[in-house]
Amino acid sequence: MTETPPVDDWATDFDLFDDSYRKDPGPVWKELRETCPIAHTERWGGSWLPTKYEDIQAFVRMVPELSSRNPLVVSQPKEEQEFDPVLAEYGNSAPPITSDPPDHIPMRRMILPLFTHKAVAKHSAFVETMCHELIDGFIEKGSCDAALDYAVYIPAKTIAHIIGVDAHRVDEFIGWVRGVIELNAGDADERNKYNRILRQFFGELVTERKANPKDDMISSLLAQEINGAPVSKKAVVGMCNLMLVAGIDTTWSSIGSALLHFATHPDHRRRLANEPELMPSAMEEMLRVYSPVTMAREVTEEVQTGGVTFKPGDKVLMNFPAANRDPAVFDNPDEVDLDREKNRHIAFGIGSHRCAGSNLARLEMETALRVWFERIPEFECSNPDAVIWSGGQVRGPRHLPFTFPAQ
Amino acid sequence: MRVKVIADKCEGHNRCCALAPEIFDVDDYGTATAMNDGNVPLELEAKAKLAVENCPEYAIEYVKD
Numbered sequence: 366m367t368e369t370p371p372v373d374d375w376a377t378d379f380d381l382f383d384d385s386y387r388k389d390p391g392p393v394w395k396e397l398r399e400t401c402p403i404a405h406t407e408r409w410g411g412s413w414l415p416t417k418y419e420d421i422q423a424f425v426r427m428v429p430e431l432s433s434r435n436p437l438v439v440s441q442p443k444e445e446q447e448f449d450p451v452l453a454e455y456g457n458s459a460p461p462i463t464s465d466p467p468d469h470i471p472m473r474r475m476i477l478p479l480f481t482h483k484a485v486a487k488h489s490a491f492v493e494t495m496c497h498e499l500i501d502g503f504i505e506k507g508s509c510d511a512a513l514d515y516a517v518y519i520p521a522k523t524i525a526h527i528i529g530v531d532a533h534r535v536d537e538f539i540g541w542v543r544g545v546i547e548l549n550a551g552d553a554d555e556r557n558k559y560n561r562i563l564r565q566f567f568g569e570l571v572t573e574r575k576a577n578p579k580d581d582m583i584s585s586l587l588a589q590e591i592n593g594a595p596v597s598k599k600a601v602v603g604m605c606n607l608m609l610v611a612g613i614d615t616t617w618s619s620i621g622s623a624l625l626h627f628a629t630h631p632d633h634r635r636r637l638a639n640e641p642e643l644m645p646s647a648m649e650e651m652l653r654v655y656s657p658v659t660m661a662r663e664v665t666e667e668v669q670t671g672g673v674t675f676k677p678g679d680k681v682l683m684n685f686p687a688a689n690r691d692p693a694v695f696d697n698p699d700e701v702d703l704d705r706e707k708n709r710h711i712a713f714g715i716g717s718h719r720c721a722g723s724n725l726a727r728l729e730m731e732t733a734l735r736v737w738f739e740r741i742p743e744f745e746c747s748n749p750d751a752v753i754w755s756g757g758q759v760r761g762p763r764h765l766p767f768t769f770p771a772q
Numbered sequence: 773m774r775v776k777v778i779a780d781k782c783e784g785h786n787r788c789c790a791l792a793p794e795i796f797d798v799d800d801y802g803t804a805t806a807m808n809d810g811n812v813p814l815e816l817e818a819k820a821k822l823a824v825e826n827c828p829e830y831a832i833e834y835v836k837d
């Protein structure tokens with residue numbers, strides 16, 4: 366990632382990729398919320414950063430003034446996309462996340478039935494078996510990288526299984542997804558390269574399924590209609606692309622952050638190991654405190670709010686992670702309370718773009734933590750200083766050196 | 773106690789169903805409804821309250837008869 370100068374004033378010059386901010390953004394949000402509360406920066410193409418729960422609840426509902434057509438935290442230059450032959454053939458949108466009314470709801474309704482809690486329950490045995498197999502791979506050693514040997518594979522293998530793509534290619538998928546949304550914020554060419562690879566991959570697969578339908582997700586998406594017309598190939602390519610991109614970095618981050626929390630808070634770890642019935646509230650608390658995802662909106666009509674003016678073309682960040690630490694809504698917001706009963710967190714977003722995969726993400730996270738705790742109830746992080754945090758669109762630990770009694 | 777889901781506000785987070793499956797159901801698109809006309813038996817009132825307090829869309833309300 367490109368080096369950026371240090372930040373003097375977070376209210377007017379914040380940097381999402383600042384090292385200490387990536388490690389622990391809580392103190393910055395607290396100060397901004399009390400003094401600002403909507404910060405601005407010219408860095409990374411320029412954006413606004415709200416910090417209050419109430420503001421974010423309001424902003425997601427300002428449709429179409431705040432459009433989803435460009436939800437990346439750092440935009441890609443438009444010119445390049447227009448002249449790219451791969452993107453011209455297979456499209457560059459990712460419905461429904463990049464859709465606005467009137468297209469959004471019909472696109473979203475195509476995939477929602479695939480991800481209801483009843484529909485995702487069908488994958489629970491697959492996820493559980495996979496978690497056990499991953500642990501089998503390192504439990505005898507007494508050490509592992511909990512991010513790279515465990516957490517990352519859980520969403521990657523699950524979504525490959527659901528979409529019906531070759532499980533042997535998961536390492537490639539992970540590389541492509543990271544290339545698009547995590548590793549190249551400052552390098553548009555690199556990001557475009559991975560975007561093109563993803564589009565080409567799904568483009569070919571969708572063309573193949575269109576000619577020879579199978580009993581799988583891509584074929585059933587292709588068979589659907591929107592307002593009486595068959596859904597376009599481009600839309601299905603975009604959706605498949607989105608499911609990979611939206612499901613991997615995000616869930617990986619949530620599982621990794623939770624494992625790191627328990628590795629570095631032995632009192633909490635012991636409690637969860639001894640009281641597995643705490644899992645539902647503990648998991649929601651992990652999602653709240655370590656919310657991984659920030660989305661963006663592009664301003665299409667001037668909006669005046671809270672003393673600032675959003676101008677057409679501006680980028681406004683949907684800072685769900687900061688909203689989840691707002692003391693106006695959460696008692697002792699920076700404290701982890703595994704018993705927290707009242708937890709109206711918005712880690713999966715809110716409003717019409719609420720994460721369509723949230724039931725699947727919760728199933729994966731719950732299974733990943735439960736199986737880990739059953740097999741490895743005692744564990745610690747051997748070098749907390751070596752933990753690397755990704756930042757920007759998705760925040761999560763990318764290297765987690767763990768040790769535990771070898772078995 | 774009686775509760776209802778405001779359909780226009782519900783975005784299908786499924787928190788209500790997870791916390792109080794005896795009271796709430798969701799359709800294929802994730803939209804929730806309160807079963808049994810929203811009537812909550814005494815022994816489930818605490819669960820209903822949990823659902824109300826965890827809905828990120830503030831979509832569940834108490835109905836005053």
Ligand code: HEM
Nearest residue numbers: 461462611612615616619658660713714718720721722726
């Ligand atoms: C812990 C894991 C996850 C988190 C925190 C998360 C978070 C989010 C957030 C905040 C949004 C809202 C986007 C916006 O407002 O612009 C979103 C949308 C979406 N997510 Fe997730 N996500 C996770 C896992 C998944 C998984 C596993 C899938 C699987 C397919 C998925 C699929 C989607 C889709 C399709 C959308 C777009 C919905 C729409 O625009 O209508 N997500 N996610």
Ligand code: SF4
Nearest residue numbers: 782783785786788827
């Ligand atoms: S928790 Fe709220 S938004 Fe979610 S399904 Fe229930 S009523 Fe709807």
